């Protein structure tokens with residue numbers, strides 16, 4: 001029978017990637033504070049104490065009963081560290097250059113952050129640097145309009161199919177609506193559907209509040225120079241919007257200039273890799289933030305959003321990404337890739353140099369290596385991977 005003392009319990013929290021300052025460990029942390037450092041305490045007594053907390057902290061119980069979603073977190077962290085170091089050495093790709101603010105990003109910057117649905121976290125590299133979310137705002141805006149209007153209405157204005165063309169292509173599907181919400185035309189369409197009766201300021205507040213909630217109530221940033229630059233080099237996005245208006249794709253009463261400015265503002269929201277990994281973990285946790293237990297999106301919205309991220313989230317590499325990596329993801333030209341492992345964890349990879357498909361060069365390398373060694377591909381469960389891959393849920 002395991003015997004605990006204060007020090008051992010504190011180190012268990014750390015080993016499992018948790019922190020005593022986490023909201024959901026508040027009562028546990030207070031209780032630990034009341035323990036005498038010399039005191040020995042049995043497993044059964046610790047569990048009895050946890051069960052008595054006024055708002056019983058499930059997380060502490062899951063921790064003590066060895067029920068966390070990634071049980072062997074130390075081993076997993078070591079593997080992540082190893083892949084991170086190997087990936088850091090590879091060179092390739094080029095930073096986006098359509099606006100000076102992106103062109104000036106450091107080519108060496110690299111961050112990897114992971115957050116599980118139990119709030120276990122790993123942060124490596126440049127985790128305190130902010131970057132703009134760019135196209136990774138697209139699944140969030142799509143989720144918001146799904147919540148607001150329901151799937152049927154939203155999909156009268158935007159399709160479900162990969163476009164097979166560039167993300168900013170001037171093209172629509174055979175119904176004269178955007179192919180999907182993960183490319184520019186579809187994202188502009190989602191912006192036009194979102195809270196159309198609010199003022200521009202309140203609509204942006206609404207999006208910022210959503211991001212804050214998705215990040216576990218941490219404040220997110222806004223990069224004004226990126227926004228101004230996007231607005232200044234917006235001919236293509238205006239062309240797409242005018243084309244959609246000509247074809248009658250928008251809902252009635254849309255003000256194109258406002259919609260486009262709103263879209264550029266959304267692209268200019270800034271986060272760090274740790275924050276983005278919490279956003280991804282919220283998607284992995286059916287729309288409920290694992291750090292606060294706040295439900296931001298309903299499970300149906302998440303199902304739809306992840307489905308389209310899976311088929312359309314990685315630009316013109318989406319098919320191959322689904323084939324080789326097998327996970328819903330969304331990338332952005334700032335070098336971010338947000339990856340969701342449903343029911344397990346969220347991953348954020350950030351490194352500005354992009355490959356020819358517009359996806360982070362290091363990011364792709366990292367996730368391929370991870371999926372090579374862990375059974376994370378959606379269809380890994382179909383084949384027997386016991387001999388070739390580690391099982392992330394294994395306690396052994």
Ligand code: GLN
Nearest residue numbers: 134135167184267332333
């Ligand atoms: N702001 C960019 C654009 O609209 C977003 C692009 C992206 O990340 N692919 O062109």
